[in-house]
Amino acid sequence: MTFLDTVKFDEQGLIPAIAQDAQTGRVLMVAWMNKEALQLTADTKRGVYWSRSRKKLWHKGEESGHIQVVKEIQLDCDADVIILQIEQLGGIACHTGRQSCFYRTLDDNQQWQIVEPVLKDPHAIYEHPKHDH
Amino acid sequence: MTFLDTVKFDEQGLIPAIAQDAQTGRVLMVAWMNKEALQLTADTKRGVYWSRSRKKLWHKGEESGHIQVVKEIQLDCDADVIILQIEQLGGIACHTGRQSCFYRTLDDNQQWQIVEPVLKDPHAIYEHPKHDH
Numbered sequence: 339m340t341f342l343d344t345v346k347f348d349e350q351g352l353i354p355a356i357a358q359d360a361q362t363g364r365v366l367m368v369a370w371m372n373k374e375a376l377q378l379t380a381d382t383k384r385g386v387y388w389s390r391s392r393k394k395l396w397h398k399g400e401e402s403g404h405i406q407v408v409k410e411i412q413l414d415c416d417a418d419v420i421i422l423q424i425e426q427l428g429g430i431a432c433h434t435g436r437q438s439c440f441y442r443t444l445d446d447n448q449q450w451q452i453v454e455p456v457l458k459d460p461h462a463i464y465e466h467p468k469h470d471h
Numbered sequence: 472m473t474f475l476d477t478v479k480f481d482e483q484g485l486i487p488a489i490a491q492d493a494q495t496g497r498v499l500m501v502a503w504m505n506k507e508a509l510q511l512t513a514d515t516k517r518g519v520y521w522s523r524s525r526k527k528l529w530h531k532g533e534e535s536g537h538i539q540v541v542k543e544i545q546l547d548c549d550a551d552v553i554i555l556q557i558e559q560l561g562g563i564a565c566h567t568g569r570q571s572c573f574y575r576t577l578d579d580n581q582q583w584q585i586v587e588p589v590l591k592d593p594h595a596i597y598e599h600p601k602h603d604h
Contacts, residue, residue: 368547414501448513450477
């Protein structure tokens with residue numbers, strides 16, 4: 339019996355994981371984990387996910403250097419969502435070069451507005467932009 | 472073309488929605504929305520979800536009174552996760568009677584520990600506990 343037995347993975351064997359800045363509370367990104375990614379995250383205290391597009395483990399920051407140092411791992415009442423309280427090295431979690439993936443907000447006219455600047459050109463972060471996501 | 476056209480719902484027509492306390496940044500719960508729930512949330516500025524267990528719209532607080540006043544709706548880069556910045560009326564988001572659904576944390580021995588008190592007995596909140604979730 340390990341902590342993984344409590345966690346409810348979906349039909350694809352995955353669970354959504356929210357990466358939240360441990361200092362500011364800002365939600366930086368949401369990605370998916372399989373059992374191995376969650377175990378590795380717990381063991382190494384680094385954010386490790388399952389890339390659904392690339393169908394392989396994704397050690398966040400492996401290409402960008404934007405590693406996530408995990409301070410705490412939280413589980414919800416239904417045991418089907420994880421939160422990682424993290425320190426985001428480099429201050430950029432999003433593959434667009436922004437601090438957070440949640441850079442769009444719905445305005446009063448029900449239009450999405452981009453409210454956050456690009457801190458670094460993705461071409462300067464990745465050899466193949468969109469790769470580290 | 473409405474804001475909904477930008478949003479990527481999954482094969483079941485759903486998108487995960489994170490409810491975050493607009494003041495404190497605490498993540499209170501994660502639930503699912505279909506198109507109608509998201510439109511209603513935007514129109515009424517109240518948290519409306521799709522209950523996967525009951526297979527119907529779920530106006531959060533309909534039974535408990537723990538309504539969510541929505542201050543802001545955010546969308547991530549892949550357009551497949553929503554954040555609601557909310558004020559949680561009653562101060563309780565979780566059906567267990569806790570402030571947040573994320574009341575468990577992984578300790579140094581990789582065991583889940585409950586680190587948050589029950590504020591109100593679920594039987595005092597719901598006629599049929601586990602119903603409003």
